């Protein structure tokens with residue numbers, strides 16, 4: 022529960038990152054709305070057959086499909102980049118004990134920049150490793166029925182997320198060399214050595230997905246009416262992300278204090 | 284620095300999870316006690332109704348022995364045929380449909396390239412063929428005494444899917460003659476309706492079938508190509524199937540006997556007034572039988588599909604009730620539903636008299652269920668559609684080669700009516716929450732690619748695979764034409780007219796002209812759709828010319844397309860300027876009154892509707908004025924544009940507000956708001972919200 026306390030103490034950070042996520046998604050949605058509205062130009066969907074309306078629209082204007090794909094791909098990429106860059110900063114913030122003196126902006130910025138290169142490098146190694154893990158896991162479970170195979174692949178993906186967190190902690194709080202593939206592989210080693218911690222983190226990561234998926238399901242089921250709920254779910258998932266990173270911090274050798282992070 | 288270390292535990296959790304999940308077995312519902320087999324193939328004569336004397340052309344006595352390991356049938360047919368034409372006949376063409384699968388250069392294989400509805404023939408061959416070894420005519424010594432067999436000369440046509448038999452003497456009008464035919468049928472590995480897969484055998488189009496002789500003495504015996512289905516005369520069948528003893532057999536008609544001898548059994552069947560005989564066999568078939576309204580419903584399915592037997596039975600009952608009420612009684616005592624096993628999906632979705640093959644009901648996985656994906660059509664729709672063919676081709680035995688729309692298109696129309704009886708008019712067929720697809724949507728979607736490709740009333744070859752449009756035109760556009768007509772003239776009038784066709788042509792070979800005549804007679808040539816202005820008596824009637832509508836729908840590629848061309852709200856005219864008074868002197872000369880000044884003329888509203896498509900059809904228009912008054916008008920659609928004037932500003936206008944024109948697939952220009960009025964377009968907001976939500980989900984999902 023200490024990890025949860027750590028995460029909730031950083032609520033202002035959660036809010037800031039959530040707002041950045043909202044802004045990014047809103048810009049994407051705005052592009053699509055403007056695209057459609059410009060084409061409709063005074064015309065209105067004639068009935069409640071929204072899905073058919075969309076089919077007719079995309080048949081006449083296939084560019085919309087490309088715009089949607091680009092919007093979603095950009096969001097995926099931005100999500101990845103945003104968190105690759107922000108994760109070391111969040112880890113530094115979460116790593117500060119409640120009774121420790123607050124970071125000065127300069128010290129925090131310096132510590133972040135100091136670990137940023139390593140964190141980005143180990144994230145890149147992990148991206149490659151994750152692809153390998155998914156392929157190997159996919160091959161391993163290929164002969165199993167889909168109802169078993171797919172959940173197993175999801176478990177492997179969640180486990181590789183935990184491994185990435187361990188590598189990030191090693192880089193940010195332990196000074197490990199992020200550029201070395203060893204650091205990335207060691208993330209998996211820690212995950213295997215601390216199975217209970219990894220399971221807890223994987224559960225939190227799974228919960229993040231579930232919260233996001235629940236929001237998306239609500240939006241789909243209401244035909245877009247539940248956007249506010251989706252935004253709330255995103256806030257919840259971001260907080261859960263902080264919680265997971267705080268859990269990962271429990272493998273660090275000693276808590277860093279302000280000013281001695283490097 | 285080295286990674287921090289912890290204790291290791293053995294990774295057994297996954298193996299345990301796999302074991303637990305694998306232990307879940309398939310739940311096979313217990314088949315109910317079998318419903319007794321009917322003793323007659325036809326229902327009572329009051330239910331069947333009058334069978335025209337000329338309809339019974341053939342009498343068949345078939346014997347088939349299945350060599351299961353070779354998937355081969357040794358067949359013997361005794362066929363009595365009656366010349367119902369006005370002329371003497373000295374040759375007789377036959378269909379050898381199975382030869383379509385004989386080699387890659389047959390007409391059927393040339394078209395299909397070994398692929399049918401997404402199912403592929405195996406690369407290593409698995410050909411099917413029918414080899415006729417002898418054809419003889421049995422002499423008739425009169426008084427029921429049989430004479431000797433006279434061997435006849437026969438020869439395959441340019442394509443092996445037909446053959447011609449030269450008769451040793453002419454057959455006069457009204458005369459009957461009996462043939463004996465011996466043949467060997469090699470079943471292909473099933474990918475297109477007929478054949479084998481493992482121990483499953485679907486045996487359709489497996490014996491030589493004569494062409495149809497029309498009254499003027501011309502034969503209809505089309506070459507078997509990709510989209511040509513079948514055309515044959517009605518007759519009675521007595522059949523003996525000799526199969527391995529463990530086979531469960533389903534067939535056209537009723538089962539009359541079964542004799543088991545060692546490892547073989549002979550199963551007897553009888554059918555009356557049908558134009559084909561098909562059968563299926565598999566030792567693993569479970570039988571689920573039920574009775575409804577005097578009809579025995581028999582489902583044959585492997586355990587893998589057993590869980591869905593009730594869904595298919597429900598669909599069968601809905602279809603039986605709906606179609607009997609709409610199109611007249613179902614005349615036979617049985618209907619057999621065959622569920623092809625996994626690997627034999629190519630056999631699915633095909634109709635034969637009193638027997639059809641269906642397809643599996645989609646079982647949504649947990650993720651789909653969570654997403655709220657629902658559908659009411661998979662498998663169930665196949666059952667409704669294939670049962671529908673018991674009427675549209677089984678009973679109304681139209682020429683499926685010359686006018687495929689008469690069976691596939693009219694059947695698709697009838698399927699929509701069955702679904703309407705079950706779920707209400709144009710109810711959703713598939714949906715995710717508020718996002719739903721309806722029958723009208725499926726018709727409209729198909730028109731984006733095929734609306735102008737081919738006319739409906741063409742023969743099956745006009746829709747060769749490389750041309751396409753068979754499904755979109757023959758099935759769905761036909762349904763679009765018929766259901767648009769129904770929406771315009773009213774369900775009651777249309778249903779009565781269609782019923783007059785289905786009742787008049789039972790056990791016949793109706794043509795498109797027969798159907799069109801029945802619709803024209805039933806609906807009157809010019810159906811009054813509406814007064815031009817429903818609010819004002821005395822304005823001219825808007826009529827629909829049924830013949831013109833059908834001509835455009837069936838034999839042109841004209842497209843139904845209306846759009847709101849313009850909404851204009853402008854200052855009305857006042858009395859400013861010079862006018863002559865009663866004495867002829869110019870008076871006045873005042874400047875126009877400012878729009879917002881006292882005494883200024885009001886604003887007038889104008890709506891211009893454009894018929895952008897060439898299809899001429901009446902259309903309803905709904906206009907809402909700025910004071911929320913709703914005005915409804917109907918326009919004949921004869922001119923290219925139509926202008927409506929109002930003495931108030933118009934807020935918005937909409938053509939075809941009730942969505943009656945199923946044939947119209949460009950609908951995003953049907954509803955327009957007046958310039959300057961801000962409002963939601965109904966599309967950008969929900970789609971934008973969906974994309975924004977998905978973007979947010981991805982951002983956060985791949986993020987922290």
Ligand SMILES: [Zn+2]
Nearest residue numbers: 668672691694
């Ligand atoms: Zn069909």
